[in-house]
Amino acid sequence: MSEVAIVGVGCVGFQPILPELSYKELMYEAAVKAYEDAGVDPRKDVDVFITCAEDYLEGFSIFDEFVPDQLGAVLRPLFTVSGDGLLGLANAYMLIKTGHFDTVVLEAHSKASDLLTLMDVIAFALDPVLNRPLGGHPYYVAGMEMNRYLHDTCATVEQCAQVVVKNRKNACGNPYAAYGANMTLDQVLCSDMYFYPLKKLEISTPADGCVVMVLASEKVAEKLTDKPVWVKGVGWCTETPNLETKDWSKSVDTRLAAEMAYKTAKIHNPRKEVDLAEVNDLFAYKELQHMEALKLCACGEAGKLTEEGVTARNGELPVNPSGGLLGMGYGLEASGMEKLLEVVLQLRSEAGRRQIRDAEIGLAHAWRGIPTTTGIVAVLSNNK
Protein backbone atom coordinates (compact mmCIF):
# COMPACT_ATOMS: atom_id res chain seq x y z
CA MET A 1 0.00 0.00 0.00
CA SER A 2 1.17 3.48 -0.83
CA GLU A 3 2.24 5.89 1.87
CA VAL A 4 0.20 9.12 2.06
CA ALA A 5 1.74 12.58 2.16
CA ILE A 6 0.59 16.15 2.54
CA VAL A 7 2.21 17.99 -0.36
CA GLY A 8 0.60 21.41 -0.25
CA VAL A 9 -1.04 23.75 2.26
CA GLY A 10 -2.88 27.04 1.95
CA CYS A 11 -4.37 29.14 4.71
CA VAL A 12 -6.31 32.39 4.84
CA GLY A 13 -6.91 33.94 8.25
CA PHE A 14 -7.36 33.29 11.04
CA GLN A 15 -8.83 36.62 12.05
CA PRO A 16 -11.61 37.65 14.44
CA ILE A 17 -13.57 38.65 11.33
CA LEU A 18 -12.71 38.54 7.63
CA PRO A 19 -15.17 41.15 6.42
CA GLU A 20 -13.96 41.51 2.85
CA LEU A 21 -14.44 37.89 1.74
CA SER A 22 -17.55 35.76 1.34
CA TYR A 23 -17.20 32.15 2.45
CA LYS A 24 -16.71 31.13 -1.19
CA GLU A 25 -13.97 33.68 -1.76
CA LEU A 26 -12.33 32.61 1.47
CA MET A 27 -12.22 29.01 0.25
CA TYR A 28 -11.04 30.11 -3.18
CA GLU A 29 -8.09 32.09 -1.81
CA ALA A 30 -6.93 29.28 0.48
CA ALA A 31 -7.31 26.78 -2.38
CA VAL A 32 -5.22 28.90 -4.76
CA LYS A 33 -2.43 29.03 -2.17
CA ALA A 34 -2.56 25.27 -1.55
CA TYR A 35 -2.51 24.39 -5.28
CA GLU A 36 0.36 26.80 -5.82
CA ASP A 37 2.23 25.27 -2.89
CA ALA A 38 1.69 21.74 -4.19
CA GLY A 39 2.18 22.61 -7.84
CA VAL A 40 -1.09 21.07 -9.00
CA ASP A 41 -3.85 22.22 -11.32
CA PRO A 42 -7.21 21.41 -9.70
CA ARG A 43 -8.91 21.07 -13.09
CA LYS A 44 -6.53 18.32 -14.20
CA ASP A 45 -4.47 16.85 -11.40
CA VAL A 46 -6.89 16.16 -8.54
CA ASP A 47 -8.80 12.88 -8.23
CA VAL A 48 -11.14 13.67 -5.32
CA PHE A 49 -12.11 16.79 -3.34
CA ILE A 50 -13.22 16.60 0.29
CA THR A 51 -14.79 19.46 2.21
CA CYS A 52 -15.72 19.39 5.88
CA ALA A 53 -18.73 21.39 6.97
CA GLU A 54 -21.89 21.23 9.01
CA ASP A 55 -25.07 22.71 7.48
CA TYR A 56 -26.22 24.63 10.51
CA LEU A 57 -22.86 26.35 10.98
CA GLU A 58 -22.97 27.48 7.34
CA GLY A 59 -26.58 28.67 7.23
CA PHE A 60 -27.42 26.32 4.35
CA SER A 61 -29.34 23.13 3.86
CA ILE A 62 -27.31 20.57 1.91
CA PHE A 63 -24.21 22.76 2.05
CA ASP A 64 -22.11 20.18 0.18
CA GLU A 65 -23.78 21.30 -3.06
CA PHE A 66 -22.28 24.77 -2.58
CA VAL A 67 -18.59 23.88 -2.60
CA PRO A 68 -17.34 22.69 -6.02
CA ASP A 69 -16.91 25.98 -7.91
CA GLN A 70 -14.62 27.79 -5.46
CA LEU A 71 -12.28 24.78 -5.28
CA GLY A 72 -11.98 24.13 -9.00
CA ALA A 73 -14.00 20.96 -8.44
CA VAL A 74 -16.96 21.40 -10.79
CA LEU A 75 -17.77 18.10 -12.55
CA ARG A 76 -15.19 16.30 -10.42
CA PRO A 77 -15.62 13.66 -7.68
CA LEU A 78 -16.39 15.52 -4.44
CA PHE A 79 -18.01 14.89 -1.09
CA THR A 80 -18.52 16.66 2.21
CA VAL A 81 -17.71 15.22 5.60
CA SER A 82 -20.07 16.50 8.24
CA GLY A 83 -17.35 16.82 10.84
CA ASP A 84 -13.99 18.29 11.75
CA GLY A 85 -11.29 18.71 9.10
CA LEU A 86 -9.24 15.92 10.67
CA LEU A 87 -12.07 13.51 9.94
CA GLY A 88 -11.74 14.68 6.34
CA LEU A 89 -8.03 13.84 6.59
CA ALA A 90 -8.93 10.31 7.68
CA ASN A 91 -11.12 10.01 4.56
CA ALA A 92 -8.40 11.38 2.28
CA TYR A 93 -5.91 8.96 3.82
CA MET A 94 -8.20 5.99 3.21
CA LEU A 95 -8.93 7.02 -0.39
CA ILE A 96 -5.25 7.13 -1.25
CA LYS A 97 -4.59 3.89 0.64
CA THR A 98 -7.07 2.11 -1.64
CA GLY A 99 -4.69 2.65 -4.53
CA HIS A 100 -7.47 4.00 -6.71
CA PHE A 101 -6.73 7.67 -6.09
CA ASP A 102 -3.42 9.54 -6.17
CA THR A 103 -4.29 13.13 -5.37
CA VAL A 104 -6.93 14.35 -2.91
CA VAL A 105 -7.79 17.90 -1.86
CA LEU A 106 -9.01 18.54 1.69
CA GLU A 107 -10.77 21.72 2.80
CA ALA A 108 -12.33 23.10 5.98
CA HIS A 109 -13.21 26.65 6.93
CA SER A 110 -14.89 28.86 9.46
CA LYS A 111 -16.97 31.91 8.68
CA ALA A 112 -18.05 32.14 12.29
CA SER A 113 -18.63 35.87 11.96
CA ASP A 114 -21.47 35.19 9.49
CA LEU A 115 -23.28 33.26 12.18
CA LEU A 116 -24.96 35.79 14.43
CA THR A 117 -26.27 33.22 16.90
CA LEU A 118 -23.49 30.61 17.15
CA MET A 119 -24.37 29.68 20.73
CA ASP A 120 -27.98 28.99 19.73
CA VAL A 121 -26.72 26.59 17.08
CA ILE A 122 -24.54 24.86 19.68
CA ALA A 123 -27.51 24.72 22.05
CA PHE A 124 -29.40 22.95 19.24
CA ALA A 125 -26.84 20.16 19.54
CA LEU A 126 -28.14 19.31 23.01
CA ASP A 127 -30.78 16.61 23.38
CA PRO A 128 -34.07 18.32 22.40
CA VAL A 129 -36.18 16.52 24.98
CA LEU A 130 -33.91 15.90 27.97
CA ASN A 131 -31.52 18.86 27.98
CA ARG A 132 -32.62 21.69 25.71
CA PRO A 133 -35.83 22.55 27.63
CA LEU A 134 -33.65 23.47 30.64
CA GLY A 135 -32.35 26.46 28.65
CA GLY A 136 -29.07 28.19 29.37
CA HIS A 137 -25.82 28.86 27.52
CA PRO A 138 -24.62 25.48 26.19
CA TYR A 139 -21.10 25.99 27.55
CA TYR A 140 -22.43 25.16 31.01
CA VAL A 141 -21.60 21.63 29.91
CA ALA A 142 -17.90 22.63 29.76
CA GLY A 143 -18.08 24.16 33.24
CA MET A 144 -19.49 20.90 34.58
CA GLU A 145 -16.82 18.87 32.85
CA MET A 146 -13.97 21.08 34.05
CA ASN A 147 -15.29 20.85 37.60
CA ARG A 148 -15.27 17.04 37.56
CA TYR A 149 -11.89 16.94 35.79
CA LEU A 150 -10.31 19.12 38.50
CA HIS A 151 -12.03 17.08 41.21
CA ASP A 152 -10.69 13.77 39.91
CA THR A 153 -7.18 14.78 38.84
CA CYS A 154 -6.32 17.46 41.42
CA ALA A 155 -5.22 19.74 38.57
CA THR A 156 -5.48 23.36 39.75
CA VAL A 157 -7.23 26.42 38.35
CA GLU A 158 -3.80 28.07 38.10
CA GLN A 159 -2.57 25.24 35.87
CA CYS A 160 -5.59 25.67 33.59
CA ALA A 161 -4.99 29.42 33.45
CA GLN A 162 -1.33 28.77 32.57
CA VAL A 163 -2.53 27.02 29.39
CA VAL A 164 -4.11 30.31 28.31
CA VAL A 165 -0.98 32.33 29.06
CA LYS A 166 1.20 29.86 27.15
CA ASN A 167 -1.04 29.47 24.10
CA ARG A 168 -1.79 33.14 23.60
CA LYS A 169 1.90 33.89 23.93
CA ASN A 170 2.73 31.23 21.34
CA ALA A 171 0.14 32.81 19.04
CA CYS A 172 2.13 36.08 19.04
CA GLY A 173 4.65 34.35 16.81
CA ASN A 174 2.06 32.91 14.43
CA PRO A 175 0.88 35.06 11.51
CA TYR A 176 -2.14 32.76 11.13
CA ALA A 177 -3.29 33.44 14.71
CA ALA A 178 -6.07 35.86 15.57
CA TYR A 179 -5.59 36.26 19.31
CA GLY A 180 -1.90 36.48 20.16
CA ALA A 181 -1.34 38.26 23.47
CA ASN A 182 1.12 38.59 26.30
CA MET A 183 -0.91 38.15 29.41
CA THR A 184 -0.40 37.29 33.04
CA LEU A 185 -1.78 34.40 35.05
CA ASP A 186 -3.70 36.91 37.17
CA GLN A 187 -5.45 38.37 34.15
CA VAL A 188 -6.81 34.94 33.31
CA LEU A 189 -7.66 34.07 36.91
CA CYS A 190 -9.43 37.40 37.44
CA SER A 191 -11.48 37.24 34.23
CA ASP A 192 -15.24 36.79 34.65
CA MET A 193 -16.38 33.46 36.06
CA TYR A 194 -18.79 32.37 33.31
CA PHE A 195 -19.40 28.73 34.21
CA TYR A 196 -17.71 27.95 37.53
CA PRO A 197 -14.85 26.98 37.51
CA LEU A 198 -14.49 27.98 33.83
CA LYS A 199 -13.53 31.61 33.24
CA LYS A 200 -14.08 33.91 30.31
CA LEU A 201 -10.45 33.95 29.14
CA GLU A 202 -10.25 30.14 29.27
CA ILE A 203 -12.78 29.89 26.43
CA SER A 204 -11.54 30.08 22.83
CA THR A 205 -13.04 32.88 20.75
CA PRO A 206 -14.36 32.06 17.27
CA ALA A 207 -12.37 33.23 14.26
CA ASP A 208 -12.74 33.28 10.46
CA GLY A 209 -10.34 31.37 8.28
CA CYS A 210 -9.86 28.54 5.82
CA VAL A 211 -7.27 25.79 5.37
CA VAL A 212 -6.88 23.75 2.19
CA MET A 213 -4.41 20.89 1.80
CA VAL A 214 -3.33 18.66 -1.05
CA LEU A 215 -2.59 15.02 -0.28
CA ALA A 216 -0.88 12.58 -2.59
CA SER A 217 0.27 9.01 -2.90
CA GLU A 218 3.96 8.24 -2.49
CA LYS A 219 4.49 8.06 -6.25
CA VAL A 220 2.95 11.50 -6.91
CA ALA A 221 4.24 13.13 -3.73
CA GLU A 222 7.86 12.42 -4.55
CA LYS A 223 7.45 14.01 -7.98
CA LEU A 224 5.76 17.11 -6.57
CA THR A 225 7.85 18.05 -3.56
CA ASP A 226 11.06 17.42 -1.70
CA LYS A 227 9.29 18.22 1.59
CA PRO A 228 6.44 15.75 1.86
CA VAL A 229 4.85 15.37 5.29
CA TRP A 230 3.76 11.76 5.73
CA VAL A 231 0.50 10.78 7.39
CA LYS A 232 1.65 7.86 9.52
CA GLY A 233 -1.61 7.08 11.25
CA VAL A 234 -5.15 8.34 11.83
CA GLY A 235 -7.75 7.38 14.40
CA TRP A 236 -11.21 8.55 15.36
CA CYS A 237 -13.85 7.59 17.87
CA THR A 238 -17.14 8.77 19.35
CA GLU A 239 -18.15 7.95 22.91
CA THR A 240 -21.88 8.63 23.40
CA PRO A 241 -24.10 11.59 22.66
CA ASN A 242 -25.79 11.24 26.05
CA LEU A 243 -24.60 13.75 28.63
CA GLU A 244 -26.14 11.51 31.28
CA THR A 245 -23.88 8.53 30.56
CA LYS A 246 -20.70 10.10 29.16
CA ASP A 247 -17.43 10.13 31.12
CA TRP A 248 -17.17 13.57 32.78
CA SER A 249 -13.58 13.20 33.84
CA LYS A 250 -11.64 11.66 30.97
CA SER A 251 -11.76 12.05 27.20
CA VAL A 252 -12.23 8.36 26.43
CA ASP A 253 -12.97 8.99 22.75
CA THR A 254 -9.62 10.75 22.34
CA ARG A 255 -7.88 7.90 24.18
CA LEU A 256 -9.26 5.30 21.76
CA ALA A 257 -8.66 7.49 18.70
CA ALA A 258 -5.05 7.92 19.81
CA GLU A 259 -4.56 4.20 20.32
CA MET A 260 -5.88 3.60 16.79
CA ALA A 261 -3.56 6.20 15.27
CA TYR A 262 -0.51 5.11 17.31
CA LYS A 263 -1.00 1.51 16.27
CA THR A 264 -0.84 2.34 12.56
CA ALA A 265 1.99 4.81 13.09
CA LYS A 266 3.89 2.30 15.25
CA ILE A 267 4.21 4.78 18.10
CA HIS A 268 4.89 2.89 21.32
CA ASN A 269 5.86 5.68 23.69
CA PRO A 270 4.10 8.89 22.62
CA ARG A 271 5.73 11.03 25.31
CA LYS A 272 9.19 10.18 23.99
CA GLU A 273 8.47 9.81 20.29
CA VAL A 274 6.21 12.81 19.60
CA ASP A 275 8.21 16.02 19.08
CA LEU A 276 5.25 18.40 19.13
CA ALA A 277 1.55 18.01 19.82
CA GLU A 278 -1.25 20.21 18.58
CA VAL A 279 -4.05 19.36 20.96
CA ASN A 280 -7.62 20.64 21.11
CA ASP A 281 -7.83 23.49 23.63
CA LEU A 282 -11.30 24.89 22.95
CA PHE A 283 -11.38 25.36 26.73
CA ALA A 284 -8.09 25.62 28.64
CA TYR A 285 -8.72 22.54 30.80
CA LYS A 286 -9.32 20.48 27.64
CA GLU A 287 -5.65 20.80 26.67
CA LEU A 288 -4.70 19.11 29.94
CA GLN A 289 -7.42 16.47 29.72
CA HIS A 290 -6.57 15.73 26.09
CA MET A 291 -2.81 15.45 26.77
CA GLU A 292 -3.60 12.72 29.28
CA ALA A 293 -5.99 10.96 26.89
CA LEU A 294 -3.31 11.10 24.19
CA LYS A 295 -0.88 9.34 26.58
CA LEU A 296 1.52 12.28 26.41
CA CYS A 297 1.60 12.06 30.19
CA ALA A 298 -0.06 10.18 33.04
CA CYS A 299 -3.54 11.08 34.25
CA GLY A 300 -3.40 14.15 36.44
CA GLU A 301 0.12 15.05 35.31
CA ALA A 302 -0.64 17.50 32.50
CA GLY A 303 -1.26 20.48 34.76
CA LYS A 304 2.03 20.03 36.55
CA LEU A 305 3.95 19.71 33.25
CA THR A 306 2.32 22.92 32.03
CA GLU A 307 3.24 24.74 35.20
CA GLU A 308 6.85 23.55 34.91
CA GLY A 309 7.11 24.79 31.33
CA VAL A 310 7.54 21.33 29.80
CA THR A 311 4.76 22.10 27.28
CA ALA A 312 6.06 25.56 26.39
CA ARG A 313 7.35 26.11 22.87
CA ASN A 314 10.93 25.68 24.05
CA GLY A 315 10.04 22.92 26.50
CA GLU A 316 10.72 19.23 26.28
CA LEU A 317 7.24 18.47 24.89
CA PRO A 318 5.83 21.53 23.08
CA VAL A 319 2.02 21.52 23.11
CA ASN A 320 0.18 23.92 20.82
CA PRO A 321 3.17 25.93 19.58
CA SER A 322 0.71 27.46 17.06
CA GLY A 323 -1.14 29.13 19.90
CA GLY A 324 -3.89 26.55 19.81
CA LEU A 325 -7.51 27.52 19.50
CA LEU A 326 -7.09 29.90 22.43
CA GLY A 327 -4.49 31.82 20.43
CA MET A 328 -5.44 31.15 16.79
CA GLY A 329 -9.19 31.34 17.35
CA TYR A 330 -11.87 28.66 17.28
CA GLY A 331 -12.26 27.73 13.62
CA LEU A 332 -15.37 25.53 13.98
CA GLU A 333 -14.92 22.52 11.65
CA ALA A 334 -11.52 23.91 10.59
CA SER A 335 -10.24 23.58 14.17
CA GLY A 336 -8.46 20.31 13.43
CA MET A 337 -6.98 21.85 10.26
CA GLU A 338 -5.44 24.66 12.31
CA LYS A 339 -3.65 21.92 14.26
CA LEU A 340 -2.70 20.01 11.15
CA LEU A 341 -1.38 23.18 9.47
CA GLU A 342 1.00 23.85 12.35
CA VAL A 343 2.27 20.26 12.35
CA VAL A 344 2.93 20.42 8.59
CA LEU A 345 4.75 23.75 8.84
CA GLN A 346 6.85 22.50 11.77
CA LEU A 347 7.77 19.26 10.01
CA ARG A 348 8.75 21.21 6.90
CA SER A 349 10.87 23.58 9.04
CA GLU A 350 8.72 26.47 7.84
CA ALA A 351 7.32 27.62 11.18
CA GLY A 352 9.47 30.77 11.38
CA ARG A 353 10.19 31.94 14.90
CA ARG A 354 7.93 29.18 16.26
CA GLN A 355 10.14 26.50 14.74
CA ILE A 356 10.86 23.55 17.00
CA ARG A 357 14.33 22.27 16.27
CA ASP A 358 14.70 18.81 14.74
CA ALA A 359 10.96 18.11 14.84
CA GLU A 360 10.31 14.78 13.11
CA ILE A 361 7.03 13.48 14.50
CA GLY A 362 4.01 15.67 15.14
CA LEU A 363 0.56 14.93 16.45
CA ALA A 364 -2.66 16.73 15.51
CA HIS A 365 -5.80 16.22 17.56
CA ALA A 366 -9.35 17.49 17.23
CA TRP A 367 -12.47 17.39 19.36
CA ARG A 368 -15.75 18.56 17.93
CA GLY A 369 -16.67 20.76 20.89
CA ILE A 370 -19.69 21.00 23.14
CA PRO A 371 -21.62 18.77 23.53
CA THR A 372 -19.85 16.16 21.41
CA THR A 373 -17.67 13.23 22.42
CA THR A 374 -15.80 12.81 19.14
CA GLY A 375 -12.02 12.77 19.11
CA ILE A 376 -9.75 12.51 16.06
CA VAL A 377 -5.98 12.00 16.03
CA ALA A 378 -3.39 12.11 13.26
CA VAL A 379 0.31 11.28 13.54
CA LEU A 380 2.62 12.86 10.96
CA SER A 381 6.29 12.62 10.17
CA ASN A 382 8.80 14.07 7.75
CA ASN A 383 10.38 10.61 7.50
CA LYS A 384 8.68 8.03 5.36
Place this chain on the structure above:
Amino acid sequence: MSLDKITNPLHIRHWLGDMEADYIYTLGIAGEHFFKEIKENGRIMGAKCPRCNVVIVPPRMYCEKCFAKLEEWVDVGTKGTIHTFTVATIDVDGKKLKEPVIFALVKFERGCGGLIHKIGETKTKEVKIGMNVEAVFKPSFERKASINDIKYFKPTE
Protein backbone atom coordinates in the same frame (compact mmCIF):
# COMPACT_ATOMS: atom_id res chain seq x y z
CA MET B 1 -5.64 50.92 4.44
CA SER B 2 -8.23 52.30 6.79
CA LEU B 3 -7.25 52.92 10.38
CA ASP B 4 -10.73 51.99 11.53
CA LYS B 5 -11.11 48.26 11.11
CA ILE B 6 -14.52 46.74 10.74
CA THR B 7 -15.24 44.55 13.74
CA ASN B 8 -19.01 44.31 13.59
CA PRO B 9 -20.20 41.95 10.83
CA LEU B 10 -23.42 43.92 10.56
CA HIS B 11 -21.43 46.94 9.35
CA ILE B 12 -20.36 45.23 6.13
CA ARG B 13 -22.63 44.84 3.12
CA HIS B 14 -24.62 41.69 3.67
CA TRP B 15 -27.93 39.99 3.30
CA LEU B 16 -29.65 39.14 6.57
CA GLY B 17 -31.32 35.76 6.56
CA ASP B 18 -32.38 33.05 8.95
CA MET B 19 -33.06 29.34 8.87
CA GLU B 20 -36.45 28.72 10.38
CA ALA B 21 -37.42 25.16 11.04
CA ASP B 22 -39.97 23.66 13.40
CA TYR B 23 -39.94 20.11 14.60
CA ILE B 24 -41.70 17.72 16.85
CA TYR B 25 -39.35 15.38 18.65
CA THR B 26 -41.01 12.00 19.10
CA LEU B 27 -40.40 10.65 22.60
CA GLY B 28 -40.43 7.00 21.56
CA ILE B 29 -41.23 4.01 23.72
CA ALA B 30 -38.63 4.61 26.44
CA GLY B 31 -39.27 8.36 26.48
CA GLU B 32 -42.99 7.75 26.80
CA HIS B 33 -42.41 5.63 29.93
CA PHE B 34 -40.04 8.17 31.39
CA PHE B 35 -42.17 11.26 30.92
CA LYS B 36 -45.50 9.58 31.68
CA GLU B 37 -44.16 8.44 35.06
CA ILE B 38 -42.82 11.91 35.82
CA LYS B 39 -46.14 13.52 34.91
CA GLU B 40 -48.57 11.07 36.46
CA ASN B 41 -46.69 9.62 39.41
CA GLY B 42 -43.75 11.90 40.14
CA ARG B 43 -41.39 8.97 39.65
CA ILE B 44 -38.02 8.83 37.87
CA MET B 45 -37.56 5.68 35.82
CA GLY B 46 -34.60 3.85 34.37
CA ALA B 47 -34.31 0.83 32.10
CA LYS B 48 -32.62 -2.31 33.35
CA CYS B 49 -30.10 -4.09 31.16
CA PRO B 50 -30.25 -7.78 32.05
CA ARG B 51 -26.86 -8.48 30.50
CA CYS B 52 -24.87 -5.61 32.05
CA ASN B 53 -26.99 -5.70 35.20
CA VAL B 54 -27.25 -1.90 35.35
CA VAL B 55 -30.20 0.47 35.33
CA ILE B 56 -29.76 3.20 32.74
CA VAL B 57 -31.21 6.63 33.52
CA PRO B 58 -33.00 8.11 31.64
CA PRO B 59 -34.41 4.88 30.20
CA ARG B 60 -33.70 3.77 26.64
CA MET B 61 -34.91 1.01 24.44
CA TYR B 62 -31.37 -0.40 24.11
CA CYS B 63 -28.19 -0.65 26.13
CA GLU B 64 -25.36 1.53 24.81
CA LYS B 65 -22.77 -0.80 26.34
CA CYS B 66 -23.92 -4.20 25.02
CA PHE B 67 -26.66 -3.28 22.49
CA ALA B 68 -29.30 -5.46 24.20
CA LYS B 69 -32.96 -4.49 23.91
CA LEU B 70 -34.25 -3.15 27.23
CA GLU B 71 -37.80 -3.84 28.33
CA GLU B 72 -37.77 -3.68 32.11
CA TRP B 73 -38.57 -0.26 33.58
CA VAL B 74 -37.31 0.42 37.08
CA ASP B 75 -38.13 3.20 39.55
CA VAL B 76 -34.79 4.71 40.70
CA GLY B 77 -36.28 7.01 43.32
CA THR B 78 -36.10 10.77 43.45
CA LYS B 79 -32.95 11.10 45.53
CA GLY B 80 -29.43 11.20 44.12
CA THR B 81 -26.01 12.79 44.38
CA ILE B 82 -24.32 15.57 42.42
CA HIS B 83 -21.70 14.00 40.13
CA THR B 84 -20.60 17.41 38.86
CA PHE B 85 -22.02 20.92 38.64
CA THR B 86 -21.39 24.42 37.36
CA VAL B 87 -22.68 27.89 38.14
CA ALA B 88 -23.66 29.72 34.95
CA THR B 89 -23.54 33.51 35.13
CA ILE B 90 -24.34 34.37 31.49
CA ASP B 91 -27.26 33.50 29.23
CA VAL B 92 -27.08 32.12 25.70
CA ASP B 93 -26.62 35.65 24.28
CA GLY B 94 -23.66 36.27 26.58
CA LYS B 95 -25.62 38.66 28.82
CA LYS B 96 -25.10 38.52 32.57
CA LEU B 97 -27.87 36.63 34.33
CA LYS B 98 -29.67 38.43 37.16
CA GLU B 99 -29.40 35.28 39.27
CA PRO B 100 -26.74 32.63 38.54
CA VAL B 101 -28.09 29.19 37.60
CA ILE B 102 -26.61 25.95 38.98
CA PHE B 103 -26.59 23.08 36.47
CA ALA B 104 -25.66 19.59 37.62
CA LEU B 105 -25.58 15.94 36.70
CA VAL B 106 -27.53 14.07 39.37
CA LYS B 107 -26.76 10.36 39.61
CA PHE B 108 -29.04 7.87 41.31
CA GLU B 109 -27.88 5.10 43.58
CA ARG B 110 -29.58 2.42 41.54
CA GLY B 111 -28.64 3.66 38.12
CA CYS B 112 -25.86 4.42 35.71
CA GLY B 113 -26.35 7.72 33.96
CA GLY B 114 -28.54 10.30 35.69
CA LEU B 115 -30.29 13.55 34.89
CA ILE B 116 -28.92 16.93 33.87
CA HIS B 117 -30.92 19.50 35.81
CA LYS B 118 -30.83 22.66 37.87
CA ILE B 119 -30.13 22.82 41.59
CA GLY B 120 -32.37 25.05 43.71
CA GLU B 121 -32.99 26.06 47.33
CA THR B 122 -29.29 26.46 48.01
CA LYS B 123 -26.54 29.06 47.68
CA THR B 124 -24.04 28.76 44.86
CA LYS B 125 -21.16 28.62 47.36
CA GLU B 126 -22.70 25.67 49.19
CA VAL B 127 -23.03 23.27 46.26
CA LYS B 128 -20.49 20.46 46.26
CA ILE B 129 -19.66 17.40 44.20
CA GLY B 130 -21.08 14.42 46.09
CA MET B 131 -23.88 16.44 47.72
CA ASN B 132 -27.16 14.57 48.29
CA VAL B 133 -30.13 16.05 46.47
CA GLU B 134 -33.74 15.21 45.71
CA ALA B 135 -36.11 16.12 42.92
CA VAL B 136 -38.70 18.85 43.51
CA PHE B 137 -41.68 18.28 41.22
CA LYS B 138 -44.18 20.83 40.05
CA PRO B 139 -47.71 20.25 41.35
CA SER B 140 -49.31 17.49 39.27
CA PHE B 141 -51.83 19.80 37.56
CA GLU B 142 -48.96 21.88 36.15
CA ARG B 143 -46.99 18.93 34.73
CA LYS B 144 -46.78 18.52 30.97
CA ALA B 145 -44.62 15.40 30.57
CA SER B 146 -41.49 17.53 30.27
CA ILE B 147 -38.09 17.50 31.95
CA ASN B 148 -39.26 20.78 33.45
CA ASP B 149 -41.99 18.92 35.38
CA ILE B 150 -39.08 18.60 37.79
CA LYS B 151 -38.53 22.18 38.97
CA TYR B 152 -35.02 21.43 40.18
CA PHE B 153 -33.14 19.22 42.63
CA LYS B 154 -32.62 20.53 46.18
CA PRO B 155 -30.18 19.44 48.88
CA THR B 156 -31.55 16.86 51.30
CA GLU B 157 -31.07 17.25 55.02
